[in-house]
Amino acid sequence: MSIPSARSAIATWVTRLYFSRLRKKGRGLDLSILSKLPDAALLPLRRDGLDPVPEIGALRDREPVSWLPIPGMTVWLVSGYDEAKQVLGDARAFSNDFANLVNHTSVTENHQPGGLGFCDPPDHTRLRRLLTPEFTMRRLSRLTPRIHAIAEERLAELAKAADTDGRVDFVEHFALPVPALVICELLGVPYEERDAFQQFSVTRFDVLGGVGASFGAISQSREYLHGLVEQQRRNPGDGLLGMLIREHGDSVTDEELTGLADGVLTGGLETTASMLALGTLVMLRDRGHFEAIRKADDPAAVAAPFVDELLRHLTVVQTAFPRFAREDMEVGGVRISGGDIVIVSLSAADRDPRLGPAMDTFDPTRPPASSHLAFGHGIHRCIGAELGKMELRAAFPKLVARFPDMRLAVRPEELEFRKLSVVYGVDSLPVHLN
Numbered sequence: 444m445s446i447p448s449a450r451s452a453i454a455t456w457v458t459r460l461y462f463s464r465l466r467k468k469g470r471g472l473d474l475s476i477l478s479k480l481p482d483a484a485l486l487p488l489r490r491d492g493l494d495p496v497p498e499i500g501a502l503r504d505r506e507p508v509s510w511l512p513i514p515g516m517t518v519w520l521v522s523g524y525d526e527a528k529q530v531l532g533d534a535r536a537f538s539n540d541f542a543n544l545v546n547h548t549s550v551t552e553n554h555q556p557g558g559l560g561f562c563d564p565p566d567h568t569r570l571r572r573l574l575t576p577e578f579t580m581r582r583l584s585r586l587t588p589r590i591h592a593i594a595e596e597r598l599a600e601l602a603k604a605a606d607t608d609g610r611v612d613f614v615e616h617f618a619l620p621v622p623a624l625v626i627c628e629l630l631g632v633p634y635e636e637r638d639a640f641q642q643f644s645v646t647r648f649d650v651l652g653g654v655g656a657s658f659g660a661i662s663q664s665r666e667y668l669h670g671l672v673e674q675q676r677r678n679p680g681d682g683l684l685g686m687l688i689r690e691h692g693d694s695v696t697d698e699e700l701t702g703l704a705d706g707v708l709t710g711g712l713e714t715t716a717s718m719l720a721l722g723t724l725v726m727l728r729d730r731g732h733f734e735a736i737r738k739a740d741d742p743a744a745v746a747a748p749f750v751d752e753l754l755r756h757l758t759v760v761q762t763a764f765p766r767f768a769r770e771d772m773e774v775g776g777v778r779i780s781g782g783d784i785v786i787v788s789l790s791a792a793d794r795d796p797r798l799g800p801a802m803d804t805f806d807p808t809r810p811p812a813s814s815h816l817a818f819g820h821g822i823h824r825c826i827g828a829e830l831g832k833m834e835l836r837a838a839f840p841k842l843v844a845r846f847p848d849m850r851l852a853v854r855p856e857e858l859e860f861r862k863l864s865v866v867y868g869v870d871s872l873p874v875h876l877n
């Protein structure tokens with residue numbers, strides 16, 4: 444890979460995950476160190492179509508914990524399933540605190556991006572406890588009718604957006620708007636602002652527009668969310684922010700609320716959009732899956748195991764947030780020292796033969812591998828897992844029923860998958876609706 448493309452890919456990765464919250468403070472960052480990463484260090488982000496590259500599977504089977512060549516720091520890649528669970532499940536031995544990474548880079552100030560994924564107990568426990576009630580099945584079931592209505596509305600919009608040949612971009616007109624609108628619903632974004640919200644979600648998603656563009660989109664969305672928090676302070680609505688303000692308004696700051704809302708947007712948008720787009724691609728490439736849902740007497744019953752297997756097989760969040768060893772220890776027979784960084788490859792772990800036979804094959808009829816790591820594991824396991832699944836289970840049956848003749852508008856090999864992105868996916872999926 445050439446240096447400029449490596450630089451922009453890594454900067455995009457880092458921008459998205461780690462540095463998004465620094466911009467608001469107007470602090471610059473020296474990203475040049477990241478351009479020096481050798482190709483081997485990028486292995487956990489490389490794919491061949493929908494599959495992790497074979498090299499990482501071979502590495503996992505040979506050396507489930509291996510050294511990653513990243514200059515200036517000791518980084519371990521954990522690609523085995525058992526080892527991944529050990530790391531993710533032990534928050535006492537491994538920290539998520541971003542300050543650890545900062546100490547390893549040329550950034551000298553103690554930048555702390557905040558958000559659930561970057562903090563440890565007791566802060567993590569306190570902040571996560573605020574959100575948990577809104578993500579229980581009981582509370583989420585109140586969203587079910589809205590999720591179904593949003594999916595129906597967006598299918599109608601998809602049809603409207605198609606050209607005279609029935610060609611349309613599935614990502615722009617369905618895969619992205621559905622989770623964006625569900626998050627509006629969840630947070631309590633007023634109806635009249637939903638178009639604008641959706642618009643900046645798309646811009647934010649479009650980080651391939653360049654690092655500058657993504658910084659801009661991220662800080663713009665933070666400003667928007669901050670404004671939303673202020674507005675909800677004045678007049679708390681029925682959504683998550685209104686609920687948090689009514690119940691914990693005195694003990695949570697606007698900054699923390701903005702961080703939580705931003706975490707929900709970052710965590711719930713791109714991930715679900717990628718699952719919708721790549722899941723649709725799986726169905727269009729192998730018509731059997733499409734027809735199995737479309738022709739089922741009970742499409743929802745067929746869609747549920749399809750979605751579970753899809754989550755495992757695609758594992759679109761390719762690596763967990765970095766973990767930082769707090770002490771010397773052994774993982775998978777390898778000695779890790781306090782201060783080392785550990786990158787867990789969720790996508791390689793979810794193909795580990797220790798999880799079951801033929802894990803490289805997509806097979807929705809296999810006994811459900813509910814213990815897959817597509818949502819992570821341990822105290823940082825995805826808080827929106829059920830919500831994400833609800834969206835996917837609602838969308839696929841409706842899609843195949845509404846457009847039974849839908850097909851790809853390009854040859855599969857013409858599709859452009861994101862390169863070196865933590866959340867794997869396509870930025871565009873051209874389809875013909877009929």
Ligand code: HEM
Binds near residue numbers: 818819826
């Ligand atoms: C199918 C879609 C989704 C996938 C594949 C996914 C995946 C993940 C993964 C792998 C993690 C753990 C990362 C780690 O341990 O380092 C995570 C955490 C998180 N996700 Fe999701 N996610 C999805 C949907 C959502 C949705 C819909 C929301 C919210 C609306 C959400 C919000 C979050 C938050 C806030 C965290 C941080 C949790 C914590 O650190 O305690 N995610 N997600």
